[in-house]
């Protein structure tokens with residue numbers, strides 16, 4: 004084989020000649036015989052050919068000025084070509100990096116960088132011996148459809164409202180779960196609300212593929228959506244997915260978040276504590292929401308629920324205050340609710356939600372998601388940060404502060420960093436209570452460690468250095484890593500952080516060892532059988548769009564329920580696009596939220 008041509012060595016005039024010859028050849032013989040030109044690229048790479056699952060890249064596409072890279076697996080060739088799909092013009096020839104072993108996937112990996120390609124268009128990548136990639140586009144606003152769809156997913160998760168065809172298209176459905184008569188479970192009974200009392204707690208989003216709503220998981224999810232508005236008010240205006248409230252002069256992301264916050268407000272008990280969840284006793288079958296008739300309960304109060312509630316209500320109080328005409332009294336109600344929940348938590352600082360223990364004591368048994376957590380320092384720190392900023396009182400941070408410990412990548416059970424992000428955002432306002440130079444220095448160190456992780460991962464993503472990245476819902480680890488990195492860029496204006504965040508976004512949309520673009524309806528190979536009851540029961544082949552699947556999870560906790568089996572035991576490839584796979588292919592509000600954030604903010608960073 005002839006020596007591959009390096010892209011860097013090709014002058015524009017040579018590229019034009021190459022394009023011309025390439026066109027002639029493909030027209031003459033129906034093949035792209037680039038190897039004749041010394042590229043080393045396969046003659047067998049025809050456009051009619053099926054895309055190779057060994058060429059992995061962001062299947063949605065790239066901003067013109069963004070870093071662009073694909074990853075190829077098992078390639079012997081030294082080079083690759085980027086070809087314009089419509090014309091078969093070769094616009095770039097590049098050299099593959101040396102092969103590296105990745106233990107997380109058990110693969111030999113090489114990278115194909117092509118940032119030089121910046122012209123808007125639709126392209127594909129060709130590699131000798133492997134074939135052709137999925138087509139991808141380079142254009143301005145390329146992530147906007149994903150950002151909008153990922154926000155729209157929350158509309159599809161709404162309870163207590165019919166989804167109209169006007170907004171939901173083929174996924175229109177009758178109202179599910181009015182939740183206007185919810186029983187107080189014996190574990191939640193009080194003098195004010197004895198067992199058997201019914202309360203109304205309508206609205207909110209279905210948590211996931213199941214039909215329950217959980218305060219702890221709602222906290223981080225709602226915070227993250229609100230943060231888009233708080234950090235990027237103008238970007239939030241553009242994030243309009245067409246929902247019933249569109250056009251009410253309030254950004255859709257605030258309207259959508261409010262659907263959940265209204266429910267959360269009803270989860271506060273008369274004493275200020277907050278019920279841990281509103282649930283059926285057990286998971287329902289694969290039926291549509293309106294077909295379920297099992298009873299609903301609110302269960303015991305918990306410290307985590309109270310603090311997550313306090314945090315997000317405090318955040319809501321300062322944001323909805325901007326829209327007091329549209330929502331009179333709302334911000335005040337939220338502030339009062341937040342303070343009452345905080346006071347309850349201070350008096351009950353250590354009440355975990357232990358479902359097993361609860362079931363030993365009370366009937367009926369409840370076996371739905373637990374979101375159980377038994378360490379509350381991080382919840383106290385997050386709530387303290389939100390309350391301090393909203394009320395402008397330093398006393399909250401004297402009780403607990405995010406700075407008590409280093410930031411980490413957030414998750415539903417580990418929310419300290421949400422407090423870090425809020426303090427960073429409002430650092431000028433909290434300077435009397437917080438050492439703001441330590442705040443920014445320590446946060447930057449944290450972000451630098453994440454950036455550094457990329458050098459250990461042959462895919463050059465932040466995601467995947469640690470085996471622990473591949474937890475249940477691992478795709479949210481990648482998305483949350485990206486979200487926290489974007490804060491570092493906002494602090495420093497150093498593009499390295501955006502590039503690292505983008506690498507993880509590319510991971511989610513295809514540059515990963517499974518070869519899937521993990522967002523339903525986006526990318527050529529996206530999940531078709533998510534563990535999502537409406538997607539399964541609605542009789543429509545396409546899943547409800549805009550959902551981030553959970554992603555690789557070597558825990559494979561559902562293996563006993565699943566046929567077919569997982570394709571692999573490697574952490575990065577323990578993924579199964581099958582209905583049975585609730586441990587790798589469910590969808591959840593807390594996984595989608597950082598997807599919306601990152602898609603929207605990358606758009607803003609790249610100049611939408």
Ligand code: G3I
Pocket residue numbers: 210211212213371372373374416474475476558560585589590591
């Ligand atoms: O905390 C331990 C950690 O110490 C340990 O090192 C690690 C090793 O496996 O496990 C950690 O616990 C994990 C826990 O999540 C916290 O991350 C468990 O293994 C893991 O099984 C657990 O998964 C949770 C899953 O429910 C099962 O409880 C997911 O985070 C959570 O997202 C998921 O949430 C479900 C809801 O219950 C119901 N609705 C759907 C939703 C998504 O599947």
Ligand code: 9MR
Pocket residue numbers: 211212213286372564585589
């Ligand atoms: O369908 C349930 C899913 O929404 C939950 O996240 C998951 C978490 O435990 O559980 C699923 O339900 C399964 C149950 O746990 C075990 N039996 C099979 C159920 C799925 O069909």
